[in-house]
Structures are given as C-alpha cells and as structure tokens.
Amino acid sequence: MADELELLRSADPAPPDGPHFGDGPLDHTAERRLEQLLRDPGDGLDGRRRGRPGLLPGHPRGPLPGRLLPGPGRLRLAWGLVATAVVAALTLTLVLSGPSTPPAVAAPRPLVVETGSTPVPLNRMAERASAVAGTDGAPRLRKGTHVQSWSLGMSDDKPPITLPEERIVRWLADDSHTELVVATDPRHPGRPVLSDEGGEPHLVDAGHVLLDQTYPPSWSDAPPQSPPPVDPARLRAYLMEAQYTDTPLTTPELLDAMATLLDHWTLGARESAALARLLAGAEGLRPVGRVTDRLGRRGQAYVNDGRGVRRMLIMDPATGAVLGLESTLTAPDPEYGVEKGDVMSYSAWMR
Known part of the structure; x- marks a missing residue:
C-alpha cells in the first residue's frame, strides 16, 4: 500500500524541491491544480466525496511513549508561502479526517523479512x-x-x-x-x-x-x-x-x-x-x-x-x-x- 504522505506530497503543487518554490510564482500547472483543490474542499484526492475537513486541535499525551496526533478536530500548520500553506493544510486535513484512511498517520510500516533469506541462529x-x-x-x-x-x-x-x-x-x-x-x-x-x-x-x-x-x-x-x-x-x-x-x-x-x-x-x-x-x-x-x-x-x-x-x-x-x-x-x-x-x-x- 502506498504511503499516504507520499500521496500528499505528489499532490502538492509547490513541492520543496520544485523550481518555483520560494523564489517565484506558481507555474500554470500548479495554479490549475491549486484551483481544483480549493474549488471544493469536500472532494478527496482521488475524486471520491469525503466529509468537509475540519482543522485539528492538539490533545494530551497518550499512555505509550511518544506524542499524539489529534483526530477529527483542528490542526494549524505553519508554511512559508500562502498558496503552499492552503494546499498542504487542506490535503493533510483530508488524509487525517477521511473515514477510509488508517488512524496511525505517518506511522512506519512493519519491517518485512526478505523472501528466501536464510535465518542465522x-x-x-x-x-x-x-x-x-x-x-x-x-x-x-x-x-x-x-x-x-x-x-x-x-x-x-x-x-x-x-x-x-x-x-x-x-x-x-x-x-x-x-x-x-x-x-x-x-x-x-x-x-x-x-x-x-x-x-x-x-x-x-x-x-x-x-x-x-x-x-x-x-x-x-x-x-x-x-x-x-x-x-x-x-x-x-x-x-x-x-x-x-x-x-x-x-x-x-x-x-x-x-x-x-x-x-x-x-x-x-x-x-x-x-x-x-x-x-x-x-x-x-x-x-x-x-x-x-x-x-x-x-x-x-x-x-x-x-x-x-x-x-x-x-x-x-x-x-x-x-x-x-x-x-x-x-x-x-x-x-x-x-x-x-x-x-x-x-x-x-x-x-
């Protein structure tokens, strides 16, 4: 299964390594993609209808080590450019609040043993x-x-x-x-x-x-x-x-x-x-x-x-x-x- 964050990054019209990030306006393709994303925030990245995303509040630490990502509430994300901020915050909220996404957002997947490898006692x-x-x-x-x-x-x-x-x-x-x-x-x-x-x-x-x-x-x-x-x-x-x-x-x-x-x-x-x-x-x-x-x-x-x-x-x-x-x-x-x-x-x- 593809990493959900990778899907988000592929939808970003102004990625960090893009030629128009931080030193100029968005190109025509990026402007079109930004307009499509902002036209109806209820649509998911794959075109299926999702609930209108909310912003996510913080919440306290849980019983296990580490820190917690909030659920369907509000999250404020600080980004350098206004256009990038809108797209990144919107698409991230879609992933976090979408009903079909796994709850452990950004979690690493379990390591997989290589098929056919020989175990060493x-x-x-x-x-x-x-x-x-x-x-x-x-x-x-x-x-x-x-x-x-x-x-x-x-x-x-x-x-x-x-x-x-x-x-x-x-x-x-x-x-x-x-x-x-x-x-x-x-x-x-x-x-x-x-x-x-x-x-x-x-x-x-x-x-x-x-x-x-x-x-x-x-x-x-x-x-x-x-x-x-x-x-x-x-x-x-x-x-x-x-x-x-x-x-x-x-x-x-x-x-x-x-x-x-x-x-x-x-x-x-x-x-x-x-x-x-x-x-x-x-x-x-x-x-x-x-x-x-x-x-x-x-x-x-x-x-x-x-x-x-x-x-x-x-x-x-x-x-x-x-x-x-x-x-x-x-x-x-x-x-x-x-x-x-x-x-x-x-x-x-x-x-």
Whole structure:
C-alpha cells in the first residue's frame, strides 16, 4: 500500500524541491491544480466525496511513549508561502479526517523479512560477536547514545500518531553530559515532520531542535548508569537491576531492558558479545531471516511473540551488534484506534 504522505506530497503543487518554490510564482500547472483543490474542499484526492475537513486541535499525551496526533478536530500548520500553506493544510486535513484512511498517520510500516533469506541462529551470531571482540581495533564501550526512534502515542478519543526523533547524548570528561533531540525522519530526508512541541501538533522542518541541553556532572554507579559487564550472567543481573526487579526477566522484558541499556551506552565489541550470548539463551526468540532496517542497514531479524506485541530484534550479521528493535501490535484495539500490525515503537541505534 502506498504511503499516504507520499500521496500528499505528489499532490502538492509547490513541492520543496520544485523550481518555483520560494523564489517565484506558481507555474500554470500548479495554479490549475491549486484551483481544483480549493474549488471544493469536500472532494478527496482521488475524486471520491469525503466529509468537509475540519482543522485539528492538539490533545494530551497518550499512555505509550511518544506524542499524539489529534483526530477529527483542528490542526494549524505553519508554511512559508500562502498558496503552499492552503494546499498542504487542506490535503493533510483530508488524509487525517477521511473515514477510509488508517488512524496511525505517518506511522512506519512493519519491517518485512526478505523472501528466501536464510535465518542465522542466535548462537552463531554470538560466535561472530565474540570473534570480533578478540580482534585488534575492535569498537570500545562509550557512554552516551545516538538513536533514531519512532513511538506511537495513543488516546481513547483521538487517533494515534507516530513522531520520529533523533537523539544524541554525549558525556564529557567532567561527567557532565549533553543531550540533543531533533525532529527528523530518515525515510524522507529534508522534508517536514510532525511534532507536538509546545502541546500543539504541527509540522516542523527536518532537523528542528526539540531539546539542546547540558546537564551537570552525575556519578551514579547504579545500572544503567554504571558500565555494563562483559560476562553474560553478570549482564543478566545488571539488566534486572536496571529494571528494578529481582525476578528473572522474560524475553520481552529482556529486550526492553536491552533497549534501556542501549539508550545509555554505545556498546563496545566485548559488551556486544556478552549481550549476544545472553540473547542466544532467551526463550522464544527465533531467527526469521534478513531485513533492511529504517536506516538502510542490512541485518538479521529475530522475533518474539509476546502478549499483544511482536518484538523484532535486528542484529548486524557481521559483528553481532544490535542495530534495532521493533515492537508491533498483534491485535487491534478499537478503543485506541490501532490496528493489527501497527508499529508501536522502533529504535535504531548507531555508533
């Protein structure tokens, strides 16, 4: 199914990369398309009659991480040119309010395993990670993270929305650290993305800074602030402590604890090898084949089916390092407007 946002962009008479955007008037074709769109705002992009679109209000954060896109209410979009503003706001509202459109607007689609690809067992991946850890010049542990994430926010009276963000945390020599968060989507580089900064959902430019802050020194020695161990058994205990539990972690809990770890540390080769060996012993984490992640990286995928959620772990086939983790809903929930197969969250970690 075509990406709904791509359909919108194809209908824009003044796209960002067009020759008449920002430095001159619309050409004749663009003027004609603009006139057609404005003639009857009740018509959809495909010519079928839709309800007259309203503008969308903001709404509060939902119970899941991320931010929410409002449902059939009002949304104010800030655009540079008046003509482009009218077309973009109108067509976006059509998609958000149209009865036949999916509720999770702008949500990434689930990753798809390549047909005919050969699954690689996790114990073999752990062997590869251990081999890399024994080489000269292998990557070393570094405190801080660089992660691209998508999180689905839900509300019982508004449609869900996925907001893409990129987060970079760097620790300094005095144990202070900086955190930079920007709104961006690598699937559509340079194009505007949704944000609810300030409580009102709106479009912002790609790379718009949501947070840029320096924090004072911190010397906590409790997980996940303390360095992770390189022994699988000790790493398991470390992750349990990071999750504030004395009970052995289930596989879904282990994967969530792993994500917490990777949101604080960029693992070195030895730490990645310990994590791979720990994951190789996890129950119900099965290899399914090769995937290409949302940053265009090839990886091996491992799937665990939990209660209502399917988690897909993506690992680098050469080094055994974790590349990403995707959580997908396995059942619809009409109360929150989500469908089976909607991506609840996704993280792609980078060095």
